[in-house]
Amino acid sequence: MNLFTIPVPSPSSLWTTVRSGGAFNVACSFAALWVLVKVSRMLRWRVKTTQLLGPPRTSLVYGVSRDLAISQDRPAMYERWATEYGVVYMIPSVLGQTNVVLCDPKAIAHFYARETWTYVKTPLTLAFLESSIGKGLLWSQGETHRRQRKALTPAFSNAAIRKLTSVFYDSAYKAKGQWDNVIESSKDDDAVIEVQNWMNHISLDTVGIAGFSHDFGSLDGKRVSVAEAFDTIGSNQPSAVDKAVFLLASVFPIILKIPNKRQNMFTQLGITMEQISNELLIRSRREKDADISQVGEENSLIGLLIKSEGQDAELHMSAEEVVAQMKVLLLAGYETTSSESWALIELSRHPDVQTRLREELLAFGPDPTYDQLKANLPYLDAVVHETLRLHPPVRESTRIAAADDVIPLSEPVRTASGNMTDNISIAKGTLITISIAAINRSSTIWGPHAKEFKPDRWLTEDGIGGKAKEVQGHRHLLTFVDGPRMCLGKDFAIVEFKTVLLVLVKNFVFEMRDGPDAPVETVRGVLPRPRVAGEDGTGVPLRVRRYE
Structure with a gap:
């Protein structure tokens, strides 16, 4: 008998067991079958997978996963292990699982080229995404992902984003006006402003207008239910129990269906996003039918989604998929603003960089066009990409191999x-x-100053080291990943980022409220976010004054 072939009992034999031995024997039979299947898979995995070096297990149950979960600097742990064990290594995970960690540019490029086909989302990730934002672009894989992405691509083309640049400016200037009012009402010539909350409002209103032709009005102080749902999650940091439950769910995804406080918050977020998405869809369909807008004729997101609903559409999407895409955009619009918050933090910590950036922006004169934002402001571009390098909104990803594969390396490992x-x-x-x-x-990839905020590295030919040039992805960064799942909204995000930073830095001077050395930690909203140590939720209070 083949080592990996396990005889499976037939339905008739199982029924015989039920009749003769009762429920207890049935339970034992299924338990034995489950163990045999698991052992079979483990044996096959050990034979087929190259066994690598790696850190020892620190917990019988969690491997090293709990150490990573509670660490304030997970990337440093991964980098230290790469230095010790090589550019690829294995780490023990939950209940006997093992993860292969890739730190080699060639291996990573191979991985991303095959993501969504050979390397797919884990059952835990799929269960979480389906329960919170549905079966949209983030959830889908393989051919479904290709179809959905192709349907949405025109909304994120250069031509489409060029038209949206004025929307980015409008939101940024609306925030500027509100900040002027806050400073005017202050007794001093400055005010402490919680900037992360404002970055959220800027992006939410921008996404509403740019994607759905709808102004949420959060910059005007209007109550927005989806913003409140996001803020609730950010204000309630996961407990040790929450982290332990989530780790165990990596083996038993059904655990996510067990109600708990944090899971209930995500469920409510999903419900709120769905309600808003349906309301916007109903309004847009009505406007299209009444021919009072061109929503169905433009390459706007809402127009493309309504077009895709047609049964004869080349890239047809179900009603469930359409709503899921809207939820994805709401999530991306609200949760990826951490980069803008980090940029203001870094500029507050580095006043020389802030001054140099302001000088470039003021010397340029009027607000730049879309094409000028991309090509004519090199220091703004450098500050934005240095922020994206040090503070990516999504910090790591885990996938599972859907088929056997061989991954090449740029250097040998033991x-x-x-x-x-x-x-x-x-x-x-x-x-x-x-x-x-x-x-x-990584210091190995980016050089000895890799951990420092140095925008100048983007301005010279030798600023990006040889190893960094081997990293495939936008500007040698993994911030937007690579391959068929590269972030579809990459250019949208970068142009919005540049526009917001330009307007704010031209008009205001930023300082850390408690001095340049005030500690900043990373906490969780839906995605990781900065927080000034000691603040509640995800607070980032900065001292802001007008630039005269």
Whole structure:
């Protein structure tokens, strides 16, 4: 008998067991079958997967996963292990699982080229995404992902974003006006402003107008239910129990269906986003039918979604998929603003960089066009990309191999048996982890000043080291990942980022409220966010004054 072939009891034999032995024997039979299948898969995995070196297990139940979960600097842990064990290594995970960690640019490029087909989202990720934002672009894989992405691509083309640049400016200037009022009402010539909350409002209103032709009005102080749902999650940081439950869910995703406070918040967020999405869709369909807008004729997101609803549409999407895409955009618009908050923090910590950036912006004169934003403001571009390098909104990803594969390496590593190899075999079912943040600020890849905020590295030919040039992705960064799942809204996000930063830095001077050395930590909203130590939720209070 083949080592990996396990005889499965027929339905008739199982029924015989039920009749003769009762429920207890049935339970034992299924338990034995489950163990046999697991052992079979484990044996196959060990034979088919190159066994690598890695850190020892620190917990019988969690491996090293709990250490990572509670660490204030996960990327540093991944980088330290890469230095000790090589550019690819294995880490013990929950209940006997093992993750292969890739820190090699060549291996990572191979991985991303095959993501969504050979390397797919884990059952836990799929369950979480489906329950919170539905079966949209983030959830979908393979052919479904290709179809959905192709349907949405025109909304994120250069031509489409060029038309939206005025929307970005409008939101930024609306925030500027509100900040002017706050400073005017202050007794001094400055005011402490919680900037992260304002970045959220800028992006939410921008996404509403740019994507759905709807102004949420959050910059005007209007109550927005989806913003409140996001803020509730950010104000309630996960407890040790929450983290332990989520780790166990990586083995038993059904755990996510067990109600708890944090899971209930995500469920409510999903419900709120769905309600808003449906309201916007109903309004847009009505306007299209009445021919009082061109929503169905333009390459706007809402127009493309309504077009895709038609049964004869080339890239047809179901009603469920359409709503899910809207929820994805709401999530992306609200939760990826951490980069803008980090930029203001870094400029507050580095007043020389802030002054130099302001000088470039003021010297340029009138507000630049879309094309000028991309090509004519090199220091603004450098500040934006240095922020994206050090503070990516999504810091790591884990996928599971849907088929056997061989991953090439740019340099050999030592295996667990002591041999050297320049490629590793991956068996179906293997978990693969890439720490985006670790790669973006690795000293091996980016040089001795990798951890420092140095926009100048983007301005000279030798500023980006040889190893960094091997990283495939936008500007040698993994911030937007790579391959078929590269962030579709990358250009939208960068142009919005530049526009907001330009307007604010031209008009205001930023300082850390408690001095330049005030500690800033990373906490969780839906995605990781900065927080000034000691603040509640995800607070980032900065001292702001007008630039005269």
